[in-house]
Structure formats: C-alpha cells, structure tokens
Amino acid sequence: MTPTEFKDIDVLRHLIARFVFLLAAICAPVLTVPAVAATDLSTPWTDEDFASVRLISAQTQTGTSDTLRLGLEFELQPDWKIYWRSAGDAGFPPQLDWTGSQNVGDAHILWPAPHRFSIFGLETFGYKDHIILPIDVAVPDRTQAIAVNLNVDYLVCSDICIPASAAFKLDIPTRTASMSGVSKASTHAHEIEKFVSQVPLTGNNLPIEVTSIYPTAKGEETRLHLSVAGLSNAGVSVDDIMVESPLRIGFGAPVSADAIDGADSREFNIPVFGLNADQTLASEKVTVTVVAGPLAVEQNLVISAGPTPSAQNMSNRSNAAAPLDGSGTTIWLIGLFALLGGLILNVMPCVLPVLSIKVMSAINARDSEISRVRSGFLASAAGIVTSFWLIAAALIAIKLAGGSIGWGIQFQQPLFLTVMTIVLALFALNMWGLFEINGSDNLGTAANDVINQQEKGGSHLSSHFMTGMFATLLATPCSAPFLGTAVGFALAGSSFDIIWIFTLLGIGLAIPYLAIAIQPRLAHALPKPGRWMNVVKAVLGFALVGTAIWLLGILSVQIGLGGAIAVGVGLGFGAIFVWARKRSQNLRPRFTFTALAVCGFLVALFAPGFSRPPAPSTASHAANGPLNWQAFAPETIPALIADGKTVFVDVTAEWCVSCQVNKKLVLETAEVAETFADDDIILMQADWTRPDQQIADYLASYGRYGIPFNAVFGPNAPDGVLLSELLSKDMVLDAIKDARPTAGLASN
Template sequence: MLTLSIALLFSALSSSFAYAQTTGWITDAKHPPVKLRLLLTGEQQPQLKQVQAVLDVRLEGEWKTYWRSPGEAGIAPELNWSDSSNIAAVEWHWPIPHYFEQLGIMTLGYKHQVSFPLTLTLDNANQAARLKGNLRLPSCTDICVITDYPIDLSVDPAALTLDSDAMFLFNQGMSQSPKANPDVSVTATYWNAEQQQFIVQLNNQRPWQTPQVLVDGKQVEREFFAKPKLIIDNDKGLGSHQLTAVFDVTNWKGDVDLTGKSVAVTISDHTFATEHQASVGTLPIQYSQTGLVTMLGFALLGGLLLNIMPCVLPVLGLKLNSIALQQQASTSHIRTSFIASALGIISSFALLAGALSLLKLGGESIGWGIQFQSVEFLLLMLIVTLLFALNLLGLFEFKLPAGLNTWMASRGDSSHLGHFIQGMFATLLATPCSAPFLGTAVAYALGASYLELWIIFIALGVGMSLPWLLFAIAPSLMRLMPKPGLWMNRIKLLFGFMMLATSIWLVSLLMPFFGRFAVLMISSIIVIVTVIWLGRVHGRKLLIPLIASLTLFAGGGLVVGSLTAGNWATPVVDDLPWQKLQADKIDSLTRQGKTVFVEVTADWCITCKANKIGVVLQDPVYTALQQPNMVLMLGDWTTPNPSVTEYLQSHGRYGVPFNIVYGPRAPQGIPLPVILSEKQVMDAISRASQP
C-alpha cells in the first residue's frame, strides 16, 4: 500500500513538472537585491497566434528600475530573444511609471515590484515554441548596476493551463498600461522654441482627477521632458474637460527643436491609462507674444476686412441696393434693419463656432472653410446663389409665407428677415477667404479652448458687421447715398451677373466630385437658360447686346485658337512642376541642399488664387521657383485630405492658403503671410537656401 502511494505521488509530481509555465525565480549572485521570473498565464488567442506572459520583477529596499524612457539618467530594460524558436514577435507593455528625484536628477521607473505584461506572437500556433535570450535589467539606488539575466522558457500551446498567480500579475500590469480610450483625445501639440517648452492640450469626456502626462518617442530619444506643469480646466464647455501640460525640454547638446517630430503622449488618471501619437506643431501666437485680448483685436480687424474680399463682392450689390432704398424710411426702421443684417452675420459666425466645436469634440480635424470640401454644401450654395442671381436679374421674385414681401432685403421691403438672411448669406460666401489678421485669429481660436473659440468667432462676426452697426448707430449717414433712380436697376443687373458668376464658380468647385464634362454641361445650361429667360423678361433691348457680346467673345476665341493651332499639338503643361506634398521627405531634401517651397491650397480658396496669379506665377518669383535646387510641393485641400490637414495643424494652421519655405538654413521652415508679396517670398527663399 505504501509503495502504491509513493508511486501515485511520484506520478503526480512528475506530471505537474512535465511542463513548467514559469522560469522560476532568476537571480544573480553578484546582485542579490533583484530577482525576476517569467510566467505564462495560460491565456492564448489561437486566431492571432498569441500567448500571454508576464515578467515579474522584485526589487529590495530603495532599488528601482526604469521605464522605456528613463529620464535624465539610466537606461531602459531590454529583452534580447534572438535565440528563440517559433517566436515571431514579443510585445512589451509598459505600466505607467513614477517620478524619482535624486541629487537634482529626475528619472522615471518602478520601485519594489513591477509586472511587465508580454504578448508573445508565434510563427506557428500549432507547434511548441521556446523563448530564449537575455534580459538586461538596470537597477539603481545611490549606485547603478546593469545585470544580464538568462531567459529560457518553453511555450507549448497545447499544454497550457490557466495560472491564477500569473493571471493576477498580468492583469495588474495591464491595468496600469496604456489602452485605447475614446473619451480622451490630444487636441494640439506645440513647440515653444523661445522657452524650450513642449505644450500638449488634451480633452476628456470625464472630469480630470489626478492626471499624469508623459512624452517620449524614437525621434526624441535624446531629449529629456521634465515633470510637466499641469493646467486642469474641467467643464470647459460642451461636456468636455481640458488639460494642458507644459514640459521643459532639455538636451545635453544644447537647444532643442521638436517642430515636426513625432512623439508619444501617454496619459493616466485614476482608473485609466492611454497613449496617442502626435506630430509637434509650431507655436501658435497665443503662447508667444499675445493673448486673448490681442486676438480679439485681430478678429475684429480681420472680420472687417472680409467686407472687401472678393468672396463677398457679389453680396455688396444686395447691401448697396438695400441702403439706397431705405433713404426715405424712418430712422427707427433704418436702424433696426441694419441691426438685423448685423445679427445675421454674427449669428452665422456663432453657428460656425458651434459646428466647429462639435467636430472638435468628436475628434474630427477642423479648419477654416472646410464646409467647401462638402459636395452637399456646394450644391446647396449653388442653388441659393443661382436663385439670388435670377432674382436680381428680375427673372422672378420670392414670396415668403404669412404675407411677407420679398425674400431678401434687396427689394427694400419692411421686413427685417431679408436683412437677417442677407447677413447670413454674406458670411457663408466669406468663409473661403482669408484676410490679413483673419488667419491669425482663426488659428488661435481653433487651437484654443471651446470658450475662446466662441469668443473669437463672435468677434469675427462683430468685425464683419461693423459697417452695418455704423449705419445703425448713425442713420444720418444714409444722406450720403445717392437717391433711388434708374441707376438702381442697372446696378441690380450688374450685381445679378456677379452673383451668376459666383454660381458658375461654385459649379467649377464640383469638378473633383463630378468630373470636368459634367461641370461644363451644368455651366452651359445655366448660361443658356439665363440668356433665354432674360430675353423673355427684358426684351430685345437687353438680349441683343448680350448675345452680340457673347458671340464676339466666342468668335474672338475661335480666331485666337486658329492662329495658335500649332501650339495645341503639344500638351499643356502645369504652371509649375509641382510634386504632391510629402512632408516626410522634406527633411532629407533640405539635407541634400535643396530648397523646398510648399503651397497648400484649395480650388474654393479665392485668396489662394490671388496669391498664385499675383505673386507665384509672376517674375521674379516664377523664375526663382524653377531653379534646379528648388523642389515644389503642393498640398490640395479642395476635398477632405487627412494628411494635408495634419500637416497644416503641425504648423498651427487651420485653413488655407498656407505657404512655407524650407532649406538647408531653415530646416524647420519659414512660414509666409496669408497674403503673399514678391519681396516676402524672395526673402524667404534667400534665407532658407544654401549661402
């Protein structure tokens, strides 16, 4: 009986040790304060060929080891598994570390005990594997020791059983390691070269409690990010809570420049840890010389200048007509009608602020004029502008329900709804424009908090409505306008044709969506129908001169075409030899001595067209851009383009146009103003190029 019992016990022990799921404790006689072991949890995912493991490290007393980015001193633990078999990959999960300071030196790491979860990916999930190699583990107190520990563990998927101790350690480590979290997003990352500071802004759907923010990455391995200053702003509008982390950054070699580099931003707070990759942008103006008050001034001035930008010119017909028709109205009516127009403008900017806030809250990329990337918006605007044009040309009139007169204030009625809609319409047409000061204010708003975004956009609306508010404050200015007469009908026709031209321009923006032929057909139909309708409404007095002008224009085109027919045999080349924007190649090009000129544009951007025709395609800029050492890159933002959006935001920009010059002497780039000048472009090329 005793013999049988011993045999059974021996059999049980033999079976239990037949397959060990742990290396057991591994120590080094020369460094007894540290011991470690590698365990398999028994959990596996056959479809992914993955097996879970955990590295359990114990440190006595004040000994500590390091995170993947150790800080100002130390090195990270490293597992060399090159002697392994049937192992395709080993993924190391890093729990959130702690800060340690000693003799003024700050490090990041772990003390007493740490569990590093590992995910082992097998080449063949149906065969046994072997994880064999060397773990180099640094540990420090007043002195530092680097110890190599041999690792050798068999991994047999068919023999794995659940190990509760290993599972506990694995889950403990994973609970402290970054995981995807849709509630948390990085909204902006900036580099302040003057202060040598890295600034990251984060949003959380839940209130921040005791957050910790860490930054590292392969492109910033030599930089040290000090413990950041955290600015918590919970309840920052629309249920979002903002956190700003400001890091002092140093490098033993001297000054640092993180612009354009990729970093990993790790965030932990109470019950979660998550990680985001981000590209470092240039410092927006709100963190450098100016603040919100200055930006309000820029917004007011930029909004005011929108009134004279080409995007808004078609609406000026409605404004002038409205002003002239109201000269005989009462002072109170004049005042309230102008206030209605101003409220329409301000309300439109408020709607834009609301829409951008919602997009920003949802983690979408935002920018000035992004609605022109939507085919639905373009079609809606096409219909509206076409109806406005036909109305101004006298082809028909709008009637509102409830006995209201004309739909728009251009007919001089007693309704203020027309004036209100007029203001809203002017704002919509203004959005593809960038005026001086406008780009700075918008960049500030889109990179700031939700409250500041709303404040800046309301200020833009107030700035654009200042002419209307001026007439509302001083109705006596109406006396300066000429009296109503026949000239008004002619002006009305002129601006009707301008509005029709706007409609055709909007049709041209549909080309990326529907193709060149479809756009040409739609434009032709609009022109033909308009000409026929004008003939029916205004008779031969208008139709005959109009047809004669169109015929002369077409005939002249045919004559010129026939005289230059030989040139048509060769293909028409682009204006300049542009390459598609590839931001990752700019650095290597500048290292080769090249100068890179980048233009980010969109078909719907009027200011972009003005810059190109007035500066880029004119000498001496045109000749300078064709030199052998020049590389031209074009970013097209006509339709949604995530890579172009990311590039814009990396430079603190949220709209077009954007032009920048890189070179051997300016590897981070020299941004150009919104509205270009010949001198500014040539100076930037000279400063960036080789001496």
Template sequence: MHQRLLHRLAATLLLAAASAPWSSACAQFAPPSGAPGSSVLTTPHVRAELLAHAPQGVAPGEPLWLGLSLTHQPGWHSYWKNPGDSGLPTTLDWVLPAGLDPGEIAWPLPGKIRVGTLTNYGYEGRVLLPVPVTVGSGFAPGPLAQDVHVRLHATWLVCSKECIPEAGEFTLQLPIKSSTALSAAAFEAAREAQPRAVDSSSVSDNQARLDGNALQIRVAGLPAALRGRTLDLFPETPATIAAADPWTQSWNGSLWTARLPLSEQRSSSNPTALPVVLAERTPENAQRPGYRAELQVLGAWPSPAPEVGVPPALGAALEANAARAAGLENVPAAAGSGASLPALTLALLGALLGGLILNLMPCVLPVLAIKVTGLARNARDRRARRADGVAYTAGVLLCFMALGALMLGLRAAGQAVGWGFQLQSPAMVAALAALFTLIALNLAGVFRFGQILPTSLASVQAQHPVADAFLGGVLAVAVASPCTAPFMGASLGLAATLPASQALAVFAALGLGLALPYLAASFAPGVARALPRPGAWMDILRKLMAFPMLATVVWLVWVLGQQSGIDGAGALLILLLGLGMLVWALALPGRARLWTGTAAGAVLALLVWAFAPHITNGAAPAAGESAASTGQNWQAWTPGAVQQTVASGRPVFVDFTAAWCITCQYNKKTTLANAAVLADLAAKNVALLRADWTRRDPAISAALTALGRSGVPVYVFYRPGRPPVVLTEVLRVNEVRSLIATL
C-alpha cells in the same frame, strides 16, 4: 450619421433659398467620407490601378485578393519593403466593410537598382502588390446589397535621377455574388513572383553570426538548381546591411555562405532574427524565382550609428510654430487648457482685423454693394437704418459662431476639418451654386419671390425687413467663408486649440470685424446723407449686382470640376439650367404658370434623378494632374515628403491651397507666377510642393494644425536645421524674395 446630417443640411440650404432672397446656409459641412473616386490614376511617371480577384464572389471562406498595380515609365522605379540605400516603400491603407480583414502586402521578388553609388531594392516596368483579404463570418452586407465598396489610399515614391512622392485615392465596386476574375493572370503572376520558403528541414542551419562590422551568414535548404550559382541577397530589415558595399559568397556543398558588411547608418533595434530573400543573379534582374530564409542572429550587435532624419530643430519648430505664428510663445497644446489673457487678446484682435479685411475680398463686395442701397433707402429713417445695421450684424455674428461651433464639434468627433471645410463637399458647392443662381435671377428681374411663393411667405420680406437684414448677414458669411484674410490664419488656428467659450469668442470677433463697416455706417448719419437719393439708380445697381453673383456661380462650377471632374461640372450646369427654367415658368401670369411650371418641375426632377449622382460621385482629377497643370517645377505634397527633402539638405516651399480659395488663386496667378520669384527659387534649389485641400484630406489638415493653422492659404518655407517660416496669407513679391535670399 455624419453623412446623413451633411445631406440634410444641403437640402435645408436650398429650401431656405426659396423662402427669402438673402437666405443662405449657416450650417456648413465637410464632404461625405465615402465619396467614390476611380480605380485608375495616371501620373507623368506611373500608371496605378486598383485590382481585385474574387473568383467565387465575396463570401466567408472564399479567396479574395486586392492589389495595387504600378506600371512605371521607362527609367523610373518604386521600392520594395526594404528600399535599400535610399527610398521609401509603397504603403497601402484600406477602408473595407466590416468582416473584411486585409493582410500585409505579399511583396514580389524585387530587383537591384543602382543609381550612382547607391543600390536600391525595387521594381521597374510593371508590378502588382497583392494583398490577401480574409472574409470573416462577420461579413453581413445585407439582403439587398449587390456590391462591396473598396477604398484604398496608397502612397509611393517614384524615382529616376530625381525622386517624386506620389499618392492616390482609389475605389472599386466588387459584386458580392458573381465572380471577379478579369485580373486572374496578373494575380497568378504576382503569386509566382513571391519568394518561397526554403526547405523547412534545414531551418536550424540558417544563421547570421555577427563578426565585428560584418555578418557571416549561412543558408541551407536551397534548391539544387542554385548550387554553384552566384546569388543576389535582399535583407527584409532596412538599414542593417550596406547594400552598395562589396561582399563575398561561396558554396560548400548544399550550404551557401556569405560575408556582408553592416550598414554604417544602422539605427534600428537589434533583431534576433534576420529574414532575407535570395535569388539567382541574372542580367538586368530577369525573371527568376526567389527563396526566403529567416536567419537566427548569433552574437552581439555593435553600437548603432546616430539616427539620420529630420534635424531636431525642425521637429521642435513644428510644435512651437503655432505660438510663433500668433506672436506668442505659450500657446496651449490642447483644447481645454485655455489661453492666457495676452494670448486671447491677440487672437481676438487678429480675428477682428481679419474680419475687417474680408470686406475687401471680391466674394463679399456684391453683398456690401446691395446693402448700400438699403442705407440709401433708409437715409431719412434713423431708426430703420440702425435696426437694419444691428440685424445684419446679428446675422453675421450668429452664423460665424454657428459655423465655429460646427467646426469645433466635428474636430472633437475626430473629423479633420478647418476653415472653409464646407466647400470641400461637392454637394455643398452645388447647393451654393443653385442658391447664387436664384439670387442672380432675382436681382436681374427674371422673377420675384412673391411670384413663386405663397402669399404668407412672400410677405415676410415686406413685413419684416429686419429679418431680411439678418439673412443678408447670413449670406455675407456664406460668400466670405472661402476667403482667408491676413491675421485670420493664426487666430483661427489658435481657436482650434482653445476651450469652446474662448474659441467661439474668436469666431464672434471675426464676425464683428466683417459686420463692423456696415454697422458703423448705419449709425453714422453722414454716411446715409452722402448717398444719392433713392431713385432709378437703385434698380440699375440691383440688376448690375446679378453679374457678380453669376460670376460666383461660374467660379463654383469650376471648383466642382476640380472635385468631381468634367462630368460633375457639366451635370451641375444642366441642373442650373433646369432650375432657371423652373423659376421663369413659375413667374409667368395666369394659367401659363400652372401648365408651364408643372412641366418645368417635372423636367427638373428628371434632370436631378439623372445627373445629380455625377456631382457627388464624379471622379476627381487624378493626383498629380493638378500639380502637373501648375508647372513642371511643382510636385504634389505627400506626408513625409517635406521631412525627407529637408533631411537631404534641400529647402522646401509648400503651398497649402484649394480650388475654392479665392485668395489662393490670386496668389497663384500673381506672386507665385512672378518670373523673379521663380528664378530665385530655382537659384536656391528650393523644392516646390503643393498641398491641394480642394477635397478633404486628413493628412493636410494635420499638417496645417501642426503649423497653427486651420484653413488655406498657408505658405511655408522649411529650411535644414532651422525653424519653418509661415508667410502672410496675401503674398507680396518682395516678401517672398527677401526670405528666399536668406536661404
């Protein structure tokens, strides 16, 4: 339902663009949750690929395996289910059709990887992590369905001498009735690499007896070929055995025994069973079979060590940061509880100031420049001038409140959305590009709306100039929405936690701030008198404003390229070319309009049929590519990466950004590229993480909410044992350097 609503809103936006020169979409939305990506992702350290094995097709009772293949660059590795002394296991989160039930990862036998004094359990070279999928009787794809759509969100930690958290979104189309077996050899090799259970007749002899700070274990039922051989042991339960400490082992006939030291950092619960994997020790973890035994734990576990993790002060700071960012200490924790009068007053004031500053943003200036011509046109008509200002303000206020209501409604429905969420949708980006192309062509004089619309619609602007001013306010909101001005972030973040009436008041204050300069100018006689008299300059200014509109189109094409790849951007350019040809043809006089317009309409329809799918279905740049393109010092943000890095004693700077955020791009090219700032960050060994919100990402949305924000840009310093610090939206070099000096 949500996805159908989004596409209908995008179509409505284009229809509104054709009815009036200043029409735009008041309804804005998040991207479709099912937008496909790619089955392959390549980072500087790993090539990850989603594979499938369904030799009999996808049907109840037939075998179906899915898996993530990781091919590591030389010297790099990822981790097993128990990473050992350090690291994190790979996680796979599946989105499958009803009736398909994924199981747990069938982990292949790992190897021991030594880094300095640490011993880790993981994989080098190539490994496939297979997952069995049960096709139940409830699987009903429909009579016309040909494929099954598989989606996977995977996270992994890849390490050499340094560790880099990485993640990827993968999709795959599986034919339902035909065989998928190209990866049969890889899945067979992964099956052979899975540890086998020891002889079940000896299960009762397998024990782990606690002896002080050590475990005395015994395993029976191992194959005769292993007797007398030195074995490697891999405990499946993390943080129980000290992986790097020396230990002893011996054979007593067919019984294998060992004494292993307990981990000093043991902080988990006291298990009554301890599953372990055993394999013959070979040089450089050469291929060998593994054997799994579940040991019954006898005796009492010693008291665990205090859990090592994120300092308590950091966790508490995350909860209180929303209040601190708003200048308050008692921000309500959940929507519906309401805010105190001082809190609400500060939020309204911040929104008002943020709206005022939005008028200085480059995305809003073209609209204001055109509104100036309206003031000049009505300089001697006080009533018309004031009506124009009130109608413009009403358009801004109502559109901001509608946008706020939609955002709050989607949040209440469980959607992780925030300010600027509409530009996370490739369909909406394409619709806005088409709208601004029409406006630019109209301003440049290529066509007039009266030439291509029925007379009843074409006369609306002339008969109802107030309606035209109202739509101008709507357009101002549309072009301002990608921007976040100072004071806006904290106010909008607080609005997400307030009851609907208070939250909408914050959005109304933001709209009032945006509209206030023009509203004041329309009521101040001196402003209108100071402008030149109506004349040729108005036509020149009108045509000049076509170029900022075209610049906005260029920017939107670039944004779409970040979301859907080069094919998506190219498809949008082709469609915009066809749209331009159509409006030119419809503006021709006489019979030429009929024949040329019909042909141009047919061409545009063909182009839409052929190229529109590339806009919404195009493959986004691989995760890691965007981070790599910003410089080697920046790494991609992933959930948990900040906490892990801070727990190791290293400060972290996170840039929450998006390609469609103009303020983000300005900061990235100025302050964040400043040589002195980069030198200070390097001197303090600050880890640099970039959270790219160009496409919808619930994990980033949750992180922003924890910081009391609902949009980007957001810049945060995390420091060991101290509260995080949220910087202003428009970064200044001195501000950043001063904070770095305190680390």
C-alpha cells in the same frame, strides 16, 4: 415700438428658426461624413475591479507615414491611479512587451503631464480617472499590414497597490485601392490627440522656460533653486515642477521663493532628499518638467554651481519674439487678432461675390427712416454673428466626432456648393426682376423669404438678417492677416475657444454694419434711388451669375465635369422657364412654366447625387501652369534639404480666392517665377479642393486650419519659414534667401 416693428421682430424670430433648419440640411453631409468615414478600431476592454484598459488606434489602415499612433486607454475607479514614466518615491510605470507583433518597430510612449500625489511624506506622479497614453510605433514596411501583439504590465494603487496585466491583439490592414476614398482616421483619433496635446513641449523657443537652476544649502538641507521665465507673456502661473535625475535621490514639491504674482519670471526652491554628504548636484544632468495650467514644458538641463550673470539676463529676457500660438499668447490678444481678422475680411477678394447684396442693401436704405436704417443694419450684423455661431457649432460637432476641421471646409462638400449655386442663381434672377414672390409670412423656406425681402428693398428685418448670414457663408473661403492665427488657436483649443474666437470674428466682419447702425446718416450720403438702379441691378445680377459659374468650377473638381454641367443645365432651364413665366399673362401657362422651372432647379439640386466623382490624382492641379509644381510629399522634404535643396510648399484649393490672388499677383509673376526656376528650388503643391486627411493633418501640425498656407524649407531653415496668408514678392524672395544655404556652404 410700433405694430410694424413688432411684426418684423416676430418674422425675424421665425426666419432664424427656418435658416437654422436650412443650414442643418446643407451641413448634414459635413457632419455625417466624418462619422461614416471614420471607423472604430480598438480591442475589447480588459476589466479589473479597480481599472479597465484597452488598446485603440488612431488609424484604420496603414498610410503614407512610417509611424502608427496607438493609445493605451485606462478607465480607473475613484481613488485609484497609475504611474508616470518617473513614478517618484514609489511605484512603476506601465511596461510594454511587443513580442509576437508583426511589422512593428521601435515604440515609445508620449507621456502627458502627470499629477502629483503626496501621502505620508512620499511624492509620486501619475494619472487618475481617465487617461490615454499615446504610443508612436515605427512601421518598417508601410505597404504591409500590421499585427499588434501587446502585453502590458502596470501597477495601480489606492490605499493598497495591485500589479495587473493585460494582453491585446490588434490588426491594422494595409491601404488598398478600394479604400482610397475613405479616411484612414478612426473614431479614436481625436481622443488620442487630446492627450497628445497634454504632452509637455520640448525643443527651442519654448513659451515658458527654466533659465537658471543651481543648488543651495542651508545647514544639512539642500534645495534646487530654479528661475522660470515667460509666465506673464504666456498668461499662466506655475502649478508644479518635477525634476528627474539618474541619481537615487528624491525631489519635493516646489515652493515659491518670491511673492510677485503676475511677474514674467518667478523663482522656486525644490527640496532635495537622499543626497549624501559627499555628493554634489553641480554639473548633474536633470530633466525638468514645468506644469502651468494647460501648458507644460520639458527641458534637459545641467545644474550650475551657482547663479550666473547670463542666467540672470535670460530670466529678464523679453518674449516679444516668441512664436505666436495658443500656449504663448493670452486669449485676449488672440481675441484682438480675431476681431481684426474679421474686419479685414470685409476687403478680401472673396467678399466680392456678396458685393451686390451689400450695395443694394445700402442703396435701399438711402431714403429710409433713421430708426429703420439702424434696425436693418443691426439685423445684418446679427445675421453675421449668428452665422459664425452656426459654423462654430458645426466645427465643434465635427471635432467631437473625430473628423478634420478647418476654415472654409464647407466648400469641400458638393451639396453645400450646389445649394449656394442655386441660391446665387435665384438672387441673380431676382435682381433682373424676373420674379417677385408675395406673402412672405406664408413661405415655406428661408431662401424664398430672402428673395422676397430683397426685392422689397429691405422693408423687413428678416431681409437684412438673412443678407448677413448669406454674406458670411460666401466669405469663408478667404483667409486674411490675423484671421489664420485666431482660427488656428480656436480649432486647436476647446469648444469654448472656438465659440469665443468665432464670436469675435463675426463681430469684426459686422463692424461696417454696426458703424452705420451707430450713425445711420452715413446711408443718407448715398445717391438717391432712380432709373440708374436698374442698370446697377442688372450689372450686379451678372456678378452673381459669375460667382455661380465659379462655384460650378469648384463643383466640377468635387463631382466631375459631367455632374457640374448637369447642375448648370438644370439652372439654365430653370432660368429660361422663370423668364417665360414672366412674359406670360395667362394663369395656366404661368403655372406650367413655374412647375417646369422648379423641376429645373430640382435637377440641379439632385444632379450631384447621381454623378461619379473623378478619380483622385496625385498630380498637382496646377501641373500644367507656368510653374513646375511637384506632387505633395512632405515626408521627402528632409531628404531634399539634406541634398541642399530649398522647398517651397503651397497648400491651395480651387475654392480659396485668396490662394488664386496669391498665385496671380505674386507666385506667377516674372520675378518670383524666375527664382522658382533655379535648379535648387523645389515647388511642392497640395490641392485641398477635396477633403484630404493628409493635408488636414499637415496643416494642423503647424497650428493652421485654413488656407492659404505657404512655407519655405531649406538648409538654413529645416523647420520651415511660415509665410503670411497674403503674399508679397519681397516676402517670398526674402524667405527663400533666408532658407537657402549660405554661399560658403553652397560651394562645398
């Protein structure tokens, strides 16, 4: 390597450190908001020699839901355990007594998948070490405060069993006007949800499924024979099977009846104990829980007298139509979706704001040496991947802090929008040649280094690296086919899932840069630089200004119109003084104009801190548009469906470019708008421009963590028909047709 290349690498290393510091400052509000907004709401620990237990709440106040989620948290000493809802051959589960509670209705425990404990021929089921039992409590009157008075009796066992009890009191206040800007989620919400995710799945279209269950007899020994299908498609293998029956009998551990590892369907035999000679299991109702790695499913089944052809056909069924989620799809397929989603992101509308940077980078590479072109585009790709790593790290930190996470949520933060607006303005001024900063090695900020290197035409690797990072930050408001599925899988999974998927997203977005790095002669196919570049730079400068104005529009929703105008005025004065500095030849006026320009940009930076955000409104931000949108109220959807209505739900935001494209090219077109105007169609819109816990929870309930989000609910689709991120007229009209009641039902 030449001395110049060594110097470039050294500059690149320093620039990475500077950008990490800059991004940390930008994301500080994002990381601190959840910690400030969320509040601890729990009882003190009740300590015993063998266990500690307390009651925690996922909410700090009553909200719009008729259900309150609590958690009974146990910290157990080593070798001690408590019991599942069906304890097995011995023990009993925790018993709850709500006597004395106020504004508390029916309550039920959501039981996470248990462990099996086998000792001296006894089979028991329960939990060890640390467990939170999520509890859903009905709230009769959500406008009133809740007073929880809970007495818990539980049995904890090791070599001996000891009954214990604990009493808890917890008050949850009602939501008041003064609390309207505070999230109702507590610091314990995320911990409770981690154990909710371990509760076995129920219902139809399960990723794995017991397709056949019947008894077999060999001498005096009776066994249950089960077939479990869907294993290879889900990428899991069976760890345990638990059977619950109202009969006073026991069931042993499952034993594999075949030796075909990796098969889609597996056969298991389960020993049955305590069955009388005159008893038969045929036609008995049982509950079967299958645990397969991180996946668990629960089914209520009726035992057949023997194998049936239909059961055999079900065990050989294809799972190609199974719902696409983290439990039903291998991580490798999701990884492929992430790669494709990142690649498609290059042609999405939100990449247009960074088009100028990409165009100038390619043009400036036209007459460069092959090695310099290759290293420059590799640096851009590295910048893109590094940005995705930083975004993943920020999301992991927010998730661990108990906050809401999602794709593009940094655009909900006023400081991030302000900094991006200032950077875009500086890029535009630099495009127009109004200033040039020399001595990049002595600059104090990464932003100045970017501007300097952009003006120099990418002569240093740091320029290309920072271009890739900046492009990523501005591309994140967009969603794309495959991207939503991949991001949803990552954000609902572990920290490893987030890092793995976001790495592949970054590689997908960087593929065009990697392609030029592999074949640098592609850059030499571009026109030679000349005077025409000055025209291109001027036009692209205006494109950057247009993007800055778009961000100011989003900022006005966050901090109010007055605050956004103050930011714009500060940028305007800063630009005027930069222009005046360029025109001046004397040192003293140039210094004065520089100081005034810096003051203007500082006014723009700090103006949001002195602005008063607009009062929250329940009305849709598009209420005055061509479509008759209603306020977002998902709890009313079942009642509307029961009344024969079809509901179209749209979750959007001002910063979501894909949302605006869907609206203009599909939703507001004459053909779709005419269908929307029918009396039986209800349009319901949620505006996620500003942080909203209800909307975040609603998206998470469908495994989505980004927008656009569109779904259609109706009598024929009560669970909803989820639409792709990019809409088409036929897609929307077909979904409405499928969700609407059939002609016969509609006429009744």
